[in-house]
Amino acid sequence: MITIAGAGVAGLASAYELASRGARVTIYEQGEDPSDNSCSWLAGGMLAPWCEAETAEPEVVRLGVGAKAWWQQFTKVETRGTLVVAPPRDRAELTRFARRTQNHRIVSAAEIAELEPALAGRYGQALFFEEEAHLDPRQAMLDLIKAVQALGVEILYGTPAPDRVDVDCRGMASGLQGLRPVRGEMALIDAPDVEVTRTIRFLHPRIPVYLVPRGQGLYMIGATMIESSSWRPITVRSALELLGAAFALHPGLGEASLVETGAGLRPAFADNIPRLVLQGETTHVNGLYRHGYLAAPALARQLAQQFFQETSDADHRERRTA
Ligand SMILES: Cc1cc2nc3c(=O)[nH]c(=O)nc-3n(C[C@H](O)[C@H](O)[C@H](O)COP(=O)(O)OP(=O)(O)OC[C@H]3O[C@@H](n4cnc5c(N)ncnc54)[C@H](O)[C@@H]3O)c2cc1C
Numbered sequence: 001m002i003t004i005a006g007a008g009v010a011g012l013a014s015a016y017e018l019a020s021r022g023a024r025v026t027i028y029e030q031g032e033d034p035s036d037n038s039c040s041w042l043a044g045g046m047l048a049p050w051c052e053a054e055t056a057e058p059e060v061v062r063l064g065v066g067a068k069a070w071w072q073q074f075t076k077v078e079t080r081g082t083l084v085v086a087p088p089r090d091r092a093e094l095t096r097f098a099r100r101t102q103n104h105r106i107v108s109a110a111e112i113a114e115l116e117p118a119l120a121g122r123y124g125q126a127l128f129f130e131e132e133a134h135l136d137p138r139q140a141m142l143d144l145i146k147a148v149q150a151l152g153v154e155i156l157y158g159t160p161a162p163d164r165v166d167v168d169c170r171g172m173a174s175g176l177q178g179l180r181p182v183r184g185e186m187a188l189i190d191a192p193d194v195e196v197t198r199t200i201r202f203l204h205p206r207i208p209v210y211l212v213p214r215g216q217g218l219y220m221i222g223a224t225m226i227e228s229s230s231w232r233p234i235t236v237r238s239a240l241e242l243l244g245a246a247f248a249l250h251p252g253l254g255e256a257s258l259v260e261t262g263a264g265l266r267p268a269f270a271d272n273i274p275r276l277v278l279q280g281e282t283t284h285v286n287g288l289y290r291h292g293y294l295a296a297p298a299l300a301r302q303l304a305q306q307f308f309q310e311t312s313d314a315d316h317r318e319r320r321t322a
Pocket residue numbers: 005006007008009010011028029030031036037038039040041042043044045046047159160161169170171172173183184185186222223224263264265266267285286287288289290291292293294295
């Protein structure tokens with residue numbers, strides 16, 4: 001049997017890849033239910049490898065390109081792409097973003113109006129990353145939980161992991177050396193009068209924000225990037241900045257209701273590249289930073305391939321069949 005600590009997106013994706021190759025898997029999760037998770041539950045759910053390349057290493061793009069197809073196995077993925085816009089006086093931001101990224105095309109005001117009528121007349125130009133996608137991370141986690149349980153995976157909620165596990169997916173709680181927390185704050189708003197259908201990135205000069213539609217007028221606005229280990233709720237400053245930028249993106253969002261705010265700690269290595277780390281008998285799947293939904297499928301596949309190539313190793317064979 002393979003034991004996993006943590007039922008965030010890393011633990012669940014790992015369980016899926018291991019169990020679908022025939023392994024018996026148990027996950028220990030200290031939270032009482034999926035919503036007790038602080039990081040995966042708060043995510044925006046963007047599957048946006050090419051936009052992320054603005055600041056991320058090429059390795060993140062490589063890890064992320066297959067994520068859309070992987071998630072489509074279990075959950076609804078909106079494949080409508082990402083639209084990147086900038087305030088008219090900050091058009092240079094758009095040029096800079098375009099220089100640092102690939103797989104996009106420039107769209108005119110007329111095309112923006114066709115793609116997103118709610119933004120008609122507001123922006124003269126945008127970048128369209130047509131192959132990107134987004135999902136509802138909460139629904140995706142629930143759907144993935146169903147999929148792993150259908151493969152026989154046992155998830156023990158309300159159960160801290162024992163001292164030794166085969167796979168450690170506890171995010172910041174793993175205590176892994178070199179891991180640092182990057183605090184991300186977000187807001188959920190209900191804006192039934194503004195209809196946007198795809199992820200919009202708004203290159204606001206003070207705080208770039210994104211808006212991810214969750215359907216039925218709900219939008220996630222994210223996210224701050226703060227080098228801090230504070231678990232405190234969102235600060236007034238961050239709330240003002242996120243909501244102010246959303247209001248600048250579309251004044252109609254000023255009439256939205258603020259239904260939820262949250263703050264989570266993203267686990268990140270110094271280079272912000274997620275990876276597997278073998279420590280003693282335990283393989284860590286960690287450092288997913290702002291790319292948990294994007295990179296967990298590829299890392300989980302790597303993990304499962306490692307486990308299954310190790311069948312010559314008596315120790316691992318014993319673990320898998322016990
Ligand atoms: C605001 C925000 C927006 C984001 N947006 C995106 C996005 O759009 N796209 C994207 O791809 N990524 C996004 N991310 C990043 C993504 O959420 C993280 O990379 C991902 O959630 C990390 O997953 P994880 O499974 O490694 O860690 P976690 O989600 O933190 O999971 C770790 C789990 O381990 C459990 N645990 C801890 N200690 C123990 C213990 N002793 N025993 C058992 N269980 C334990 C915890 O309860 C938790 O459930 C965002 C993050 C934030 C904060």
